[in-house]
Amino acid sequence: MQSAEHPSRAAEGHERSAGPRPRFDTLTVPKASDVLAAEVRERILSGELTEGTALPSERQLVEQTGLSRATVREALRILEVEKLLRIRPGRGGGAFVHRPNRDSLANTVQLVIRGQRIRLEALHETREAIEPTCAALAAKRRTDEDLADLDAANRDLVEAGDDIPRFLRANIRWHNAVAKTSDNELLIGFMSALSQAIYAATDIEQFMDSEIREITARAHTKITDAIREQDSPAAMRRMARHVCGFAHAVAHIDRRDGVELSESAED
Known part of the structure; x- marks a missing residue:
């Protein structure tokens, strides 16, 4: 008569046939x-x-x-x-x-732009994506103080005349004022960083002639008027045309002859 297999031996055989034992990754204990x-x-x-x-x-x-x-x-x-x-x-x-604020966001975005060497084309694409939205929100939320800031920045831009550095500072000031008027902290931070990065990465003084400066001032006036009238669709449309036209002009700086910063008769 055949004896029954010893229980412990049966268990050992089962363990051996269970396949490879699981592995555990090295654990990293935080400092x-x-x-x-x-x-x-x-x-x-x-x-x-x-x-x-x-x-x-x-x-x-x-x-x-x-x-x-x-x-x-x-x-x-x-x-x-x-x-x-x-x-x-x-x-x-x-x-x-010290709790993070819009300056913290702007500084972080600027570090990423510089550290990753973000292409100027990508900066313009980002600006074209968000600044028309800034203008649309600004039209909904503007206050009398906001309008005064926009008017003052554009007036400074016009009065700059042939003083190109002053013109460019006023230009940045106006665009940042639009973002501020949107009353959206993320958009304000992004626009502050983008404006400075685009300004720093672009040799735009060479094509800022009197005609382009006049077109820029008129575009700002039209956008400001739409914001004043609380016409969000018009503010978005006019801002989109303005920033796209500027990006197109900057893209052709190296072959400036024949390239113009166009201004549509619409609106």
């Missing part, structure tokens, strides 16, 4: 400074820690978290680099909360 920085960052971004709030001193943070002074300092440096904290040295100093 303590990163963990502390992440907690403080979340409390800032969630609004729990408001602008200007003073964090506990380094000594207090060491006592409260159980971390070393070096780890606490590293976490604070991380947040300072991210511009979420301002570190003030000396008596009465310390780490103070």
Whole structure:
């Protein structure tokens, strides 16, 4: 009579036939400074820690978290680099909360543009995509103060005459004023960065003759009028024509002869 297989041997045979054992990837344990920085960052971004709030001193943070002074300092440096904290040295100093604002966004976008060497063509494409929307929103939300800013910027542009640097500064000021009037923080930040990047990347003084300056001033006036009249479709349409015409002209700087910044008779 054949004896039954021993239970332990049967189990071993089952284990051997179960196939290869699973593998586990190497685990990366976050640094303590990163963990502390992440907690403080979340409390800032969630609004729990408001602008200007003073964090506990380094000594207090060491006592409260159980971390070393070096780890606490590293976490604070991380947040300072991210511009979420301002570190003030000396008596009465310390780490103070700085919540991101439109300038933070503009600076970050500018760093990306420069760091990634974004093509001028891509900058113009982005501007053509968002600035007509800025104009449409501006027409819905403009205040008397906004209109005064737009009029003042365009007046400065006209009065610049042959002073090209002044003309270009007034031009940027007017476009940023349109974005500001949109009352959309993201659009304001993006337009601030784009305006500066396009200005810095373009040798536009060479074709800013009197005719082009006059066309630019008239385009600004038409767009401002649409914003004043709260005509969003007209503001969007006129701004789209204006920025597309400028991009087309800039694309042909190297072969300027025969190229014009066109101005449609429509509107």
